[in-house]
Structure formats: C-alpha cells, structure tokens
Amino acid sequence: MMRRLLLLRHAKTERPEPGERDRDRKLMARGRADAPVIGAYMLRHRLMPDLVLVSPAARAEETWTLLAAALGKSPRVVRDARIYNAGPETLIKVIGETREARTLLVVGHNPGLHDLAVQLIASGDVEARERINEKLPTSGLVVIEFPYDDWSRLHRSSGRLERFVSPRFIAIATE
Secondary structure: OOOEEEEEEEOOOOOOOOOOOHHHHOOOOOHHHHHHHHHHHHHHHOOOOEEEEEEHHHHHHHHHHHHHHOOOOOEEEEEOOOOOOOOOHHHEEEEEEEOOEEEEEEEEEEOHHHHHHHHHEEEEEEEHHHHHHHHOOOEEEEEEEEEOOHHOOOOOOOEEEEEEEHHHHHHHHHH
C-alpha cells in the first residue's frame, strides 16, 4: 500500500512590520488569492489528505483555512509547533510519528520544506524535479509517493515525485 505526502509552502506573505514577530505575519492579497487555487487543484485531481499537519505560524494557518474552504470537506488537522522553522530531519521525525494517514499534507515553510522535498525525491518527472531543485515557491505543492505503508520508514531518496505545481504553473497550464 502506497503512502502519499503533500508538502505545501504557505502562500505569499507580507513583509514583517517593525517589532512584529515572524510567526504573526499575515498573507498578502496575492497569497489569499493563491491558496484557494491550490485547494481547487487538489480537489480536481483528488489529492485529498486524510490528515493535515500545520505550522502554528499565522501565514501557514491562514493558507490552510483558505485552501480547506476550496476542498469542501475538511480532514483532521493537527497544529504542530515543531513544523515552524523545522529542518528536514525534524520534519521526517514529525511525519514518521504519523500512524493513520495514507495521504498526509504538511503546511509549512522554507527552507525546511524545500530541503525535505529535494532529499526525499529519488525519481519522477525530470523536468518537475529540476524545477523543484531550483525552488519551492509560495503556495508550491509537492506530491511525493512512497512504496511502503508506514510513515516510520520515511527516509532520504525513497520517494517518487508525482507532481509539483504552483498557482503560476496552474495558470500557465490553463491558458
């Protein structure tokens, strides 16, 4: 039985105001427009998570709220403080503790999510892999499939990139 991991970088965020905590930064207008585009894409392509792990940063929670509204039905959501500013090792540990989800969505931040995606992907579409090696943009969604049925087995170079999209890429593809 396969496992599917969806990594979503939060949507476009405002620059921090003087004295504002990084984790309190909110989405800008483009971010509020982009998140539902990804949600609609996920719904259209049946990329429905069983469980969502969300960083407690305002921008990640706001991204998930806007995306979830586009999905229609909401899966179980867990806010996990370890995702905020996490590196790939921490993210692998958090994901590895997951038990029940066959399809897991993690809503978080760069550079951790980008580094994690690059480390996990061993195969898949070459062009998409080159694009993700360059960068994981805001509202970028990475879908990686794994040939095992237990998240605790997650390790480097064990996944196949199923798809990599962003609102900009979706707009170009539908022109």
